[in-house]
Amino acid sequence: MKKKRTAVLLTFVMIFFSACSMVQSQPENMRNAPYSPELQELKFMFFGDKPTDMDIVLQEFERRTKDILGLKLIMEWDAMEEYRQKLKLRLAAGEEFDAVFDASWLSLEQNVAQGYYQKLDKYFNNDDYPGLKKAFPAAYLESNTINGHLYAIPLTQLFYDIEIVYIRKDLRERLGLGPIESYADLEAYLRAVASAYPDMVPLALKGDRGFFKLFANEDKQTHYRMAPHMISGVGAGFQVVLSKDAKHVLGAVTYGDPLSAYEDFPAPLNDPEFFYGSFDRYVAWNKYIQKDVLTERNPQVLFAAGKSAASEAVLSNWTEIRQKLITSIPGAELEGFVYSSCQRKMEKGCIGTDYRAWNNLAIPVTSKHVDETMKFLDWLFQSQENHDLFELGMEGDHWMKAGNEMYKPMPTAMNYLFPRYELTWNPTMSRINADNASEAVELLRYSADPETYYRLPLAGFHFDPSPVKTEIAKVQPVSDQMAQVFRNGLDPAWRSTAAKTNLKLRSLGLEKIRSELVKQIQAYLDAGGT
Amino acid sequence: MKDSVALRTRTPDTDVRKKGGAFLTEIRKHGLLYLLTLPGILLIFVFSYLPMGGIVIAFQNFNAIKGIAGSEFVGFKNFEFFIQSNEVLHVIFNTLFLNALFILFGTCASVAIAVMFSELGGKWFKRIVQSLVTLPNFLSWTVIAMFVTALLSSDTGMLNKWLISFGFEPISFFNEPAIWPIILVLIKIWQGAGFGAIVYLATITGINPDIYESASIDGASRWKKIRYITLPLLKPTVILMMLLAMGGIFYGDFGMIYAIVGRNVLLYPTTDVIDTYVFRALMELNDMGMAAAVGVFQSLVGFILVITVNQLARKFSPDSALF
Numbered sequence: 001m002k003k004k005r006t007a008v009l010l011t012f013v014m015i016f017f018s019a020c021s022m023v024q025s026q027p028e029n030m031r032n033a034p035y036s037p038e039l040q041e042l043k044f045m046f047f048g049d050k051p052t053d054m055d056i057v058l059q060e061f062e063r064r065t066k067d068i069l070g071l072k073l074i075m076e077w078d079a080m081e082e083y084r085q086k087l088k089l090r091l092a093a094g095e096e097f098d099a100v101f102d103a104s105w106l107s108l109e110q111n112v113a114q115g116y117y118q119k120l121d122k123y124f125n126n127d128d129y130p131g132l133k134k135a136f137p138a139a140y141l142e143s144n145t146i147n148g149h150l151y152a153i154p155l156t157q158l159f160y161d162i163e164i165v166y167i168r169k170d171l172r173e174r175l176g177l178g179p180i181e182s183y184a185d186l187e188a189y190l191r192a193v194a195s196a197y198p199d200m201v202p203l204a205l206k207g208d209r210g211f212f213k214l215f216a217n218e219d220k221q222t223h224y225r226m227a228p229h230m231i232s233g234v235g236a237g238f239q240v241v242l243s244k245d246a247k248h249v250l251g252a253v254t255y256g257d258p259l260s261a262y263e264d265f266p267a268p269l270n271d272p273e274f275f276y277g278s279f280d281r282y283v284a285w286n287k288y289i290q291k292d293v294l295t296e297r298n299p300q301v302l303f304a305a306g307k308s309a310a311s312e313a314v315l316s317n318w319t320e321i322r323q324k325l326i327t328s329i330p331g332a333e334l335e336g337f338v339y340s341s342c343q344r345k346m347e348k349g350c351i352g353t354d355y356r357a358w359n360n361l362a363i364p365v366t367s368k369h370v371d372e373t374m375k376f377l378d379w380l381f382q383s384q385e386n387h388d389l390f391e392l393g394m395e396g397d398h399w400m401k402a403g404n405e406m407y408k409p410m411p412t413a414m415n416y417l418f419p420r421y422e423l424t425w426n427p428t429m430s431r432i433n434a435d436n437a438s439e440a441v442e443l444l445r446y447s448a449d450p451e452t453y454y455r456l457p458l459a460g461f462h463f464d465p466s467p468v469k470t471e472i473a474k475v476q477p478v479s480d481q482m483a484q485v486f487r488n489g490l491d492p493a494w495r496s497t498a499a500k501t502n503l504k505l506r507s508l509g510l511e512k513i514r515s516e517l518v519k520q521i522q523a524y525l526d527a528g529g530t
Numbered sequence: 531m532k533d534s535v536a537l538r539t540r541t542p543d544t545d546v547r548k549k550g551g552a553f554l555t556e557i558r559k560h561g562l563l564y565l566l567t568l569p570g571i572l573l574i575f576v577f578s579y580l581p582m583g584g585i586v587i588a589f590q591n592f593n594a595i596k597g598i599a600g601s602e603f604v605g606f607k608n609f610e611f612f613i614q615s616n617e618v619l620h621v622i623f624n625t626l627f628l629n630a631l632f633i634l635f636g637t638c639a640s641v642a643i644a645v646m647f648s649e650l651g652g653k654w655f656k657r658i659v660q661s662l663v664t665l666p667n668f669l670s671w672t673v674i675a676m677f678v679t680a681l682l683s684s685d686t687g688m689l690n691k692w693l694i695s696f697g698f699e700p701i702s703f704f705n706e707p708a709i710w711p712i713i714l715v716l717i718k719i720w721q722g723a724g725f726g727a728i729v730y731l732a733t734i735t736g737i738n739p740d741i742y743e744s745a746s747i748d749g750a751s752r753w754k755k756i757r758y759i760t761l762p763l764l765k766p767t768v769i770l771m772m773l774l775a776m777g778g779i780f781y782g783d784f785g786m787i788y789a790i791v792g793r794n795v796l797l798y799p800t801t802d803v804i805d806t807y808v809f810r811a812l813m814e815l816n817d818m819g820m821a822a823a824v825g826v827f828q829s830l831v832g833f834i835l836v837i838t839v840n841q842l843a844r845k846f847s848p849d850s851a852l853f
Contacts, residue, residue: 088816092594110816114593201685208793233814291684292704294794307686465815473611473811473820480810481795490796508615 039072042098042373045090046075046422047083052415057393064389071376091116091364098367101422103359108152109233109462117151117362123374124150131382132374135426143355143459153377154357157425158447161314162343163213165203166321168309169335180337181344183215186310190288193309202288204299204308210487211285212312214339215278221352221456222246226275229352229456231521233463235472235513236479236505239275240521241265246457247525249518254510255482256495256502276498282489293488304328315447318440319433336439346446354459359421384429391424392416392431402434409435461524468516471509478505588822601819608823611811618807622780625803629779631715637768637775639723644730644764645756663724671789674721678790682713707800710791714801717790718783726771733767734760769843769850777836780828782806804828 039062051057058073065071078086084107087100091111102108102117111117123129124136136154144154167180167189175192178185190202205211213228221229223246226239238252244266253261255276262270269275290296290308303311304324313321315336322334342350361377363370380386392399392407393416402408420430432444446452465472482501485491502510557564583598588608590601612618643663650656666674681688682703690700703709737760745755782803791801808824836852844851 092818107816116594235814291702292679292794294796295679295683295704295792297792302686469815469817469820470607470611470614472815473817474615474617476814477807477810478617481798484793484795508617 039066039070040369040372041072041074042369042376043096044073044075045083045087045097045100046077046419047080047101048077048419048422049417050075050077051393051418053393053398053412054416054418057389057416057418060389060394064386065379069372069375069379071372073376094366096366096368097364098369098373099361099363101359102152102362104232104356105358108360108362109146111362112146112151113464113466116364118365118367118370120150120153120363120374123378129374129378131378131380131386135381135428140355140427144357144360145460146462152360152362155359155361155421155423155425156357157420157427157430158444159353159355159427159453160351160447161316162338162443162447163312163314163340164318164336164338165214166303166311166313166318167335167337168325169333170331171197171309172335180335182341183339186337186339187285187288190285190310194288197309200306201290201302201308202310203285204302204311205289205293205296205488206299206312207294207296207488208484209312210293210484211278211282211489212487214285214312215281216340217274217278218340218342220349220454223457224269225456225458231458231461231463231517233465234517235465235468235476236510237483238514238517240458240517241269242457242525246530249521249525252514252517252521254502254505254514255479255486256498256500256505258499279486279489279494282487283492283494284489286489289488294484294490300324306332315440315443319436322437334437336443338443343446346442346452348451349454351447351453352456353453354456355453356459359425361423380424381426381429387424387426387429388431390418391420391429393418405431406434406441407431409433457530458521458524460529461521463517463520468509468513471512474508475505475510475513478508584822585826587819588826590819592817592819592822594818604819608817608819609827611820612808612824612827618804620799621802621804621807624800625780625782625805628711628714628782628801628803629775631711632718632783633772633775633779635715635719636723636726637772639719640726641730641761641764641768643723643727644734645760647727647731648734648760649752649756660724664728665724666721667725669721671785674717674786675789675792678713678717704794705796707797710797710800714786714790718786721786729771730764730767733764737763766847766850769847770852773836773839773843773850773852776839777832779835780804780831784809 054075058075062072083101087102088107090097091100091114102111124132124141125138126133140154141150144150144152165186167186171193172180172189175189175196177189177192180186180189193200193202216228217226223244224239224241225231227237230237231240236254238254240252241250242248243250250265251261253272253275257272259272262272264270290299290302296302299308299311300313300317300321302308304321306329311321318334318336325332325334338344340350363373367373380390388395388399388407392409393413395401396410398410398413398416400408400410418424424430427448427450432441432448434441436444478501482497486494486498491497586598587601589603589605590598591604591607592598592601647656647660650659679687682690684690684700684702684704687703689703693700703713741759742755745759750758782805784803784805787801787803787806788809791797791806804824808821812821840852
């Protein structure tokens with residue numbers, strides 16, 4: 001009996017220990033594995049589909065840089081939703097990665113606040129890294145700092161993706177209408193479609209985007225921030241008004257606030273209609289959009305299938321939308337109506353921006369090869385040739401040069417569709433696709449021109465939600481719910497709804513958020529921020 | 531007949547705790563057999579019990595870099611947003627109401643399908659139908675959501691096209707919160723009832739055929755055999771499955787509801803459940819502590835419910851109680 005018990009005990013102990021040693025020994029083995037001994041490996045995490053010819057490009061990279069860099073890039077690709085979760089878990093688990101994609105719309109600010117990312121200030125504007133110095137001017141970097149430090153490399157080609165209502169040129173001509181040059185022309189087109197093709201949705205919108213910036217106030221925002229440039233991450237949409245000299249916060253107002261909240265603002269900001277007038281237009285135009293607009297996730301599908309006559313999207317979608325439209329409907333042709341008037345006229349100083357990139361590459365604190373990773377990035381931005389290799393693939397195979405700033409994709413370009421916004425996008429180095437329609441190329445040039453933009457007030461301000469996170473968590477679902485109905489013009493009585501919801505939000509902590517926002521902005525201004 | 535039924539379902543389990551040393555004797559006697567359970571026990575311990583330590587996160591201002599040991603303890607602060615908001619009451623009601631409907635109608639449908647299969651003849655026909663009925667369970671909710679849109683949409687939906695072609699007024703389903711509990715229940719049944727029937731079918735297969743035979747000899751019709759033999763013998767399994775389902779009644783089916791309803795705010799009055807609400811509330815904050823707090827709350831209520839219902843089951847139908 002005793003023997004048996006010892007045997008059982010021994011088996012148990014052995015299982016336990018072998019399990020433990022397995023866990024411990026695995027990474028050790030992997031680290032010592034004899035890959036190519038002279039090449040240092042860098043591990044990158046991206047989302048999206050791995051380009052078919054990625055390995056060819058990586059081989060070419062290794063061939064070109066074997067002697068100067070001696071690096072081997074290992075790239076991991078995941079679908080967006082999976083990436084979102086993996087990134088969070090891997091950072092939390094402290095797994096070793098040398099570069100990961102992150103962005104404000106993903107979790108950049110939160111991850112920086114948690115201390116997951118390296119400070120990268122010293123690598124920029126540094127003569128040891130000439131490529132980075134050239135491609136990232138100081139002003140560009142400054143707008144992309146968080147709490148005064150650079151935690152991620154900003155990736156952007158253009159500071160703004162111009163919004164466009166795409167329409168069917170063939171339909172417009174069949175209906176006997178001239179080119180669309182104003183909201184009135186657009187409405188005439190939508191009305192004509194509605195009566196001539198009752199089965200068609202005149203204008204297809206995306207549910208959570210609604211009318212987006214259609215009818216948005218186009219005044220230059222010099223001492224206030226309002227839609228479409230509200231401060232994000234606050235839980236409710238606040239319009240912030242500063243004094244004329246931009247030294248003091250006069251107040252922050254939101255949907256449904258009583259008139260008294262606006263009293264102290266200079267005209268025309270003392271009238272709520274100045275901020276929210278476009279909601280009336282949305283209500284009036286609601287008859288042109290899908291009945292179930294709120295469930296719509298991809299209006300472009302309706303448009304490309306010929307089920308809708310217009311659709312709201314952005315400039316960077318032009319080529320794709322056109323391609324889908326003309327392949328699915330013979331004889332169809334695409335036309336774009338840039339709905340913001342100063343963008344349509346391509347005026348200088350028209351688009352307000354905080355010069356912040358929408359996409360970033362960050363280096364986790366767990367990386368043991370920060371210098372090597374930055375050396376790679378320096379190499380990437382050092383010459384147009386290096387940059388083109390990763391952005392466009394093999395010259396002659398995937399693409400051809402078309403002048404200094406443009407390229408022509410070859411038929412095999414489909415095999416190398418690198419998601420450029422995850423690594424290579426840069427205002428000074430990215431080429432424009434020469435296959436774009438000529439109007440689109442012109443607009444792309446316009447949005448690549450620094451003169452097009454003006455700096456928004458409070459451009460460097462980031463709201464820190466931690467002091468009021470309980471309130472934000474209470475306010476956000478209610479406020480989002482209301483805003484989405486308004487954005488789609490679904491509530492003709494939006495004024496009274498807003499007033500009612502405002503009272504409810506106040507009971508959930510709206511005032512605490514508002515005073516925290518005002519406090520933080522004032523502190524930012526007092527510290528010399530503009 | 532009655533005796534044989536009782537013998538089959540009642541297992542003698544009360545005499546194990548007769549003596550204090552009985553457990554040790556038992557281990558000594560069947561040591562190797564118990565050893566076989568070890569991997570399972572280890573697995574459950576490592577993946578179900580150890581992670582419970584993470585409950586601490588719900589009471590912390592959690593920061594993953596500082597870790598569980600280094601993060602600041604904040605007591606019940608993380609629970610505040612969920613408990614203070616009066617919006618939450620109605621979200622909790624939706625969660626309970628929808629889950630109750632799912633459990634009730636899902637079980638009825640599963641039992642009905644199982645009984646039908648057990649009565650079906652024709653080997654091939656039976657197999658094919660059985661596969662077809664279980665198939666939807668393996669479809670992702672995102673795909674199902676696309677079916678639903680294609681079926682119910684006001685502008686392009688099939689159902690509305692039929693309605694119009696037969697001269698009826700179209701129904702804008704996506705603007706009518708009141709009918710959504712019914713739609714969701716129907717979708718849930720279509721998706722899961724076939725798969726759920728497998729357990730019941732197995733129980734029916736396990737019923738002693740002698741009972742049916744003697745009933746036939748006594749002149750019982752098919753319907754009577756279902757009514758007086760199959761259904762009563764299914765009862766313990768039904769209650770057992772319901773008990774297990776009770777543990778999850780505070781969890782909204784996020785995958786389903788987020789895929790189908792998505793961000794259609796007009797349907798929130800009847801379809802917004804705890805999980806979708808919390809998702810929206812914390813989407814921008816990304817706060818692990820607050821999310822964990824809601825998780826703890828849900829599990830705790832689920833746990834209490836299971837205990838209570840089990841207690842009730844022990845009283846009214848001792849055969850089907852879990853413990």
